[in-house]
Amino acid sequence: MLDAADILAASILIVDDQEVNVRLLEQILREAGYRRLTSTMDPYAVCDLHRTNRYDLILLDLEMPGRDGFQVMEALKEDEADADGYFPILVITAHPDHKLRALASGAKDFISKPFDLMEVRTRIHNMLEVRLLYKQLEHQNRALESLALHDPLTGLPNRRLLMDRMALGIAHARRNRGNMAVVYLDLDGFKEINDTLGHDGGDALLKMVATRLVGAVRQEDTVARVGGDEFVIALAELSHGDDMEKLVSKVLQAVSKPCSIQGSSVNVTASVGVSVYPVHGDNVETLMKSADLALYEAKGAGKNDYRISGLAEL
Numbered sequence: 001m002l003d004a005a006d007i008l009a010a011s012i013l014i015v016d017d018q019e020v021n022v023r024l025l026e027q028i029l030r031e032a033g034y035r036r037l038t039s040t041m042d043p044y045a046v047c048d049l050h051r052t053n054r055y056d057l058i059l060l061d062l063e064m065p066g067r068d069g070f071q072v073m074e075a076l077k078e079d080e081a082d083a084d085g086y087f088p089i090l091v092i093t094a095h096p097d098h099k100l101r102a103l104a105s106g107a108k109d110f111i112s113k114p115f116d117l118m119e120v121r122t123r124i125h126n127m128l129e130v131r132l133l134y135k136q137l138e139h140q141n142r143a144l145e146s147l148a149l150h151d152p153l154t155g156l157p158n159r160r161l162l163m164d165r166m167a168l169g170i171a172h173a174r175r176n177r178g179n180m181a182v183v184y185l186d187l188d189g190f191k192e193i194n195d196t197l198g199h200d201g202g203d204a205l206l207k208m209v210a211t212r213l214v215g216a217v218r219q220e221d222t223v224a225r226v227g228g229d230e231f232v233i234a235l236a237e238l239s240h241g242d243d244m245e246k247l248v249s250k251v252l253q254a255v256s257k258p259c260s261i262q263g264s265s266v267n268v269t270a271s272v273g274v275s276v277y278p279v280h281g282d283n284v285e286t287l288m289k290s291a292d293l294a295l296y297e298a299k300g301a302g303k304n305d306y307r308i309s310g311l312a313e314l
Ligand SMILES: Nc1nc2c(ncn2[C@@H]2O[C@H](COP(=O)(O)OP(=O)(O)OP(=O)(O)O)[C@@H](O)[C@H]2O)c(=O)[nH]1
Pocket: 153, 186, 187, 188, 189, 190, 191, 192, 194, 198, 199, 200, 201, 202, 203, 206, 227, 228, 229, 299
């Protein structure tokens, strides 16, 4: 929730071509306790200023020579400077007819000239309250979205985000007649590690493996955690020069380097199954299933190894 200090910490831009009005508004706002004030008498500077500083509120005079307040609002909209979809404009006008027009143009509220001290303070306070609550909500929504798409232990994408990324990867590969590989990895003997080091030690190892996997592939690849000790890497746009064996060996080596957990050196290995679009399937489900079957084969063959689905030529 918001308190008075949050509102007073909001950033405000004052736009008025008359210096006397600028000084008066600055004084009213300072006396009310607002600290983050910027002013300009140049209507052409508003877009740049807002793009850089993302003000919580813009107090905009409507009657200005050259570019009036209506034109400034249009320019702000075109500029998409209000990228989060909120248009923080409070217009200032001496013309009663302009009030409705300004509201219809997207302004949230208006202040009449000559200024009435209480009206100015109340309208600014109320508008900032709504603006900051909107900002908080946006922030919480982003956090919730991220929680729904990521694994809380490692911070890696979860199965849901992986599926989305794979679907995009397949669409991209289809358009470019390219390919995409699915590397399904399961740690060997992880249950024993958990039993020896405890659940916290197991968690620390999972985090370490996550970091190493991310470090072993390219930025455009997706490393996801899809189960307890199961990870999937979607390798985007393999080129002809990419050697699948080398890529998978690099991943296996990254996992099996000794790591220090709770002061002791721990060795873990992994088994891997690989499938490739379009050779082993043309959709997410089939590719995941093929990679999972190949992984099962690798486990059956003695672990710490990989198998490529269906032994197809790549
Ligand atoms: N520490 C920790 N352990 C987990 C978590 N999620 C699942 N596990 C454990 O991970 C283990 C995974 O089981 P398996 O893959 O069947 O066991 P494994 O010993 O690796 O067997 P193989 O894959 O055949 O080598 C189970 O003991 C789960 O309890 C987690 O978030 N943290």
